Amino acid sequence: MAGRVLPSLPQYRKDGVTRRLCASVHLDEAFAREVDHRLTGDRLTALGLTLGINFVALARHARAALLRRETLDRQLAWLFAALILSLLVAVWGLVEGRGSVALVGVYGPLGILGASWWLVRRAEVQARDAAQEVFRNPDKAEKLAAPVEPEAESWLQEHSLKRANVLPYADAAALTNPFVGSGSKIKEVVWQPIDVSKPAEAPNGGKLTILPFDAVDLHTYIAKEMEGIAGLQGLRAKNRLYVLGSNAYMLPELLPDRTARPRPQIPRQFVQAGLQSPGAGMRTHLCLERVGEGGRIIVSMYLRAILSGPSLTWEVASYAIPPLHGRFYRVDRLPVAGAERWRSLFRHATSRTWPELRGAVGRIRDRSRSRRTAEKALTKLRRDITEQHWIVDYGAHDSLREWIGDWSEAGYAERIDSQDFLFRLQQGVLIATERFLKDHHVDTSSFDKAQQIINTQTYNISGDITGNSNFGNHGQINVNGQQGHGGPGQGGAQQPQP
Structure with a gap:
């Protein structure tokens, strides 16, 4: 019934993943340190795609968590020094027979x-309050933490999916696929060729004149029309130039300074050029990205x-990232209230006080040493690039969103939604292609035959995915290019590392 009025069910927040990660950096130091290094650390390699994460908000909360951690370590380091001094005073008082001094030296450590x-x-x-605030507060997550350095903030803003139109990929990825950080491969295929050289029949007989077009025109049309045709609200469609990491220096617009990071944006003419006439390890792809409920x-x-020549083919690759x-x-x-919260905090402080106190100086020293080692290595690399004309790999190896995914968390709803998205995308591309060809007076009889073959291709996101396997037709898993039935032990769970 048209115009039916029904109650609204609760919905996942669109920024749910960002908020959950911003909360997690306050509760997980190792994760906070990795995020801070990836997002704001000095580097030469490209940063992977955001894929549903607000990098600015996450960088701010990671920095806030680390500043709190480093402040605690400095305070504990001074207290540990005072503890050692108190014990020395106690020993001296006992040796010298000065009971009052020894007594002070005994009670001092207890106070410390x-x-x-x-x-x-x-x-x-x-840490817990900050995590709860960002997770449950209706305000934007990035407003709940202080900004990081202006240069880093600007760089992260440019990496928004709405802006980034180029991505250098690591050389190692060239052996598999350039779409680093996009998750598990579902399908890679080249669709049946379509003859686009024959003009369509005119309504009153004869032949129409084919209107000239190129790949840029076709990509632009698909990008504009796909959301409505596929029925996928919020679909992100963008042409993006993928560049082999060691070839990034060949494109000054991408890498104006060889001792700095690649830029996430270049003039769109270069993106179009990568489609019309691909360069050395440089090709443009139309990227269609659909984020499921709550990310x-x-x-x-x-x-x-x-x-x-006379034919059109589509190169198609599909990927999925798990929860x-x-x-x-x-x-x-x-625990957020009452005796349960008090007991939890009491247990935490009681079990962690001595390890935290004893290790504070070592943690400060290790961080300083690690920072100096990284800076020294990066300085040497920059010198080699400048003086020795080294060619280095500037490409990204993965994305933060891919790194923290786990297929064991994917339920029935996620698997079904993913298959629905893929079918809709495939059908949407076919419909848009047909409309485009008809608009340009191309005979679509060849397209109709190709479509029958293309529509037999299926997508299967299995419930027992265990790693980065490739999923083909009818639930078969393609391992190293060979079709075979999936089973236990094929691939290991992709676990995030600290």
């Missing part, structure tokens, strides 16, 4: 331990129209 316990507990309270799963389809790993759901289970 008490102060350390309080600091550890306070830091955990602040739990992401399906991507990469298209490239190949117009050669977040279980480690990012800790914020859901934090």
Whole structure:
């Protein structure tokens, strides 16, 4: 019935993944440090695609978490020094027979331990409160933490999916696919060729004159029309130039400074050129990305129209990224009130005070040493690039969103939605192609025959995905290019590493 009025069911937040990750950096130091290094660290390699994550918000919260952690370590380092001094005073008082001094030296460590316990507990309270605030607050996540360096913020803003139109990919990825960070491969195929050289029949007899077009025109049409044709609200469609990492220096617009990071944006003429006449390890693809409910799963389809002579073929590659790993759901289970919260904080502070106090100096030293080592290596690499004319790989190896995904978290709804997205994308591309050809007065009889073959191709996202396997027709898993039935032990779960 048209115009039916029904109640609204609760919906996942569109920025749910960003909020969950921003909360997690406050609760997981290793993750916060990795995020800070990836997003704001000095580097030469490209940053993977955002894929549903607000990098600015995540970078801000990661930095806030690390500043809190480093402040705690500095405080504990001073207290540890005071503890050692108190023990030395106690020993001296006993040796010299000065009981009052020895007594002070005995009670001093108890006070220091008490102060350390309080600091550890306070830091955990602040971390949990910050995690709860960003996870549940209706305000934008990026407003709930202080900005990082202006240069880093600007760079991260440019990496928005709405802006980034170029991505250098690591040389190692050239052996598999350039779409680094897009998740598990579902399908790679070149569709049946379509003859686009024959003009369509005119309504009153005779032949129409074919209107000239090129691959850029076709890509532009698909990008504009796909959301409505496929019925996928929120579909992201963008032409993006993929560049082999070691060839990035050949394109000054991408890499104006060989000792700095590649730019995420270049003039669109170069993106179009990568479609019309691909360069050295440089090809343009139409990237269709659909984020599922709450960002739990992401399906991507990469298209490239190949117009050669009288025929048109579509290069098609499909990928999926699973939901977040279980480690990012800790914020859901934090006790927030009453005796339960008090006991949880008491247990945390009591069990962590001595390890935190004893290791504070070592952690500060290790961080400083690691920072100096990284800076020294990067300085040497930059010198070699400048003086020795080294050619280096500037390409991204993965994306943050892919790195933290886990197929064991994908349920029935995510698998079904993913298949629906892929079918809709495939059908949408076919419908849009047919409309485009008809608009340009091309006879579509060859297209009709090709479509019958293309429509037999299926997408299967199996419930027992265990790794980066390739999924082909009828539930078969393509491992190293050979078709075979999937089973236990084919691939390991992709777990995030600290």
